[in-house]
Amino acid sequence: MRTLAVAFVVVALLAMAGTEGMAQREQVRIGISLPLTGPASASGKAAEAGYRLALDEINKAGGVLGRRLQIFIEDDGNLPAKAVPIFTKFVTVDRVHAITGIFGSAVGVSIVGPAKLHEPLIAMLGAASPLVERGFEGYKYLFHYHPWAYHNMEAVFSFMEFVRTGTGASTIAMLYEDGPFGSAGIGDTRAELIKRGFDVPFMESFKSGSGDFTALLSRAKRHPVDVLFWIGFDADALPIAVQSREVGFKPRLIFGTPASWPVGYEGNPVARDVAGMAGWTSASPLPASKEFVKKYQAKYGGLTEEYMAPMGFVTLTTLAAAMNKAGTTDRDRVAAELARTDADTPLGKLRFKPSRLSPSVYQGFDSDLWMVFQFREGRRVPVWPKSMAAGPLAWRWR
């Protein structure tokens, strides 16, 4: 009798596990790899917030293929050593129907091998380096949302020409961090600026986070510089602005392109009229952006200026929409629908086209994503392009 009871319980438990397993297998599952810790965690957490907001919206609207969408978010720390096992786990253990996230270029490069082995559908939210683009050459299932690095530089060149047209500025001093982010293609950037008629009398590298720019800025001061253009990280923003004043270096515009800015920088008088480049700000006039900001505030009770938040939102909502349109999680049919995406998103119009260096890869946003803003009275005010501008470009930074 006792043996029968035990056997009954065991069978019941096995049946429940099987049922639960079947229910899980029926759910649509998406794996998301993001840097939730480490130096890139600000962007990773912003993307996570966007993904979770999207998840709420998708499931509130009925989910994917009539089932609740399930996401698996894992912390890759922006490190290849963590990202590759996570990617493999998504495919072999979690058996996800698509993979998204992938913020850093090093991570993007590291997953090329496992991706080509397992061939999952990938909706890549970040990774700007063309090395990633070339690595995925011939791959049919990569949808790359973020602009490539050359798109970023095209936007910079367009902005510089806008500045020249409006102010007559022609001399640019350049500072760049000496890691892959700052120095990749820097020589080509300078050459292109010179080709477009700008004078670049000063270009120098620095170690990001070193905190001491006085010597470099003292050297730059010897040239009549209109624009100080720097490429680095958030830790460099305050020292560059403060120490420019300390040594009496007075360009008319300081324009930096870190992926994010320090907390409290907006409200600091030293940041006044410093320009930055962003894929999005909460002040964007686009109707889809205003809608996104409203939903974000309702869920999280505050605003964000991190463009990875709407990027995560857009990635998941378009992926889910493609699955619903395809009526299946079949990778080829979902890819076909995703390729037909034509959506008004918080970041602007999204349409996929063959990527420039690897035509099999689908490229989403390009140089049109970028806007330039200036810090003004505690806010980021878009000043370029004209279609997004909420104020004029402030010149003569002092």
Place this chain on the structure above:
Amino acid sequence: MELFLQTLANALIQSGTYALASAGLALAVGVLHIVNFAHGEFLMVGAFVAYWLSVLAGIDPIASLVPAGAVMFAASGAIYHASIRRVLLAPELNALLLTFGIGITLQNLAILVFGATPRVVHTAYQLTVVTLGPVSVGVAPLVTLVVSVTLLAGMYAVLYRTGVGKSIRAVAQNRTGAHLVGLDVDRIYLLTFGIASALAAIAGSMVLVRIGASPHMGFGFVLKAFAIIVMAGLGNLTGVLWASLVLATAEAFVRTYVPGGGGAAEAVFFLLIFFTLVWRSWRTA
């Protein structure tokens, strides 16, 4: 000429920051004979204490140097009792690994609690500059230089003019002998570790104005601090000032006059460590 004078001024100003960041490490190495790899993270703690005092209570970072130092002094007591005192007689590698672990723990705690994004403060004098002819320097780093020299002078006075200082020097010279003559060695170690940690935190509150606070800020400073104490000689406090000046001047001139020196300047401290050690071994050979 103008560039040369500005470079010298930049070097002098930066040396104040380096000296302040290194003084505590010199004390810890000289007296406790432990290489405190967490020294940079103690500096980071000081920066965050000053940051939150500024944001929550509007207290200026310069005024925060006392509470920042006090917080780290108290925290170091707990760290000492929980861990450091247990490895004082162990092989040096143990202490090195222990302090490395403490540093990693503090850094990751800061990331968990505050996030990885740097944080900046606003002060009234952040935009204020002092101009002397062709040379201009910021008020904030100038104040750091003054605080640094004052603190080092104060430390020197304590070590060489007070009973406590004499005890500290005695323990640094010979732990066993100090114990035999009745000195409470453990208490002196605790006090010294506390002072060294407090000095790191004070340095953190001073650098907050110019570079902000971030969980990753400490590592760069601890590397420079090591170079400085190697050049100065272990336990040589007066040497810390001139070694800081040598390092800051070398870096400033490499950044200014060497093509591509902006990135290469960060290797200067390695070269200085190398040449110092080679020169010392050649001299004693």
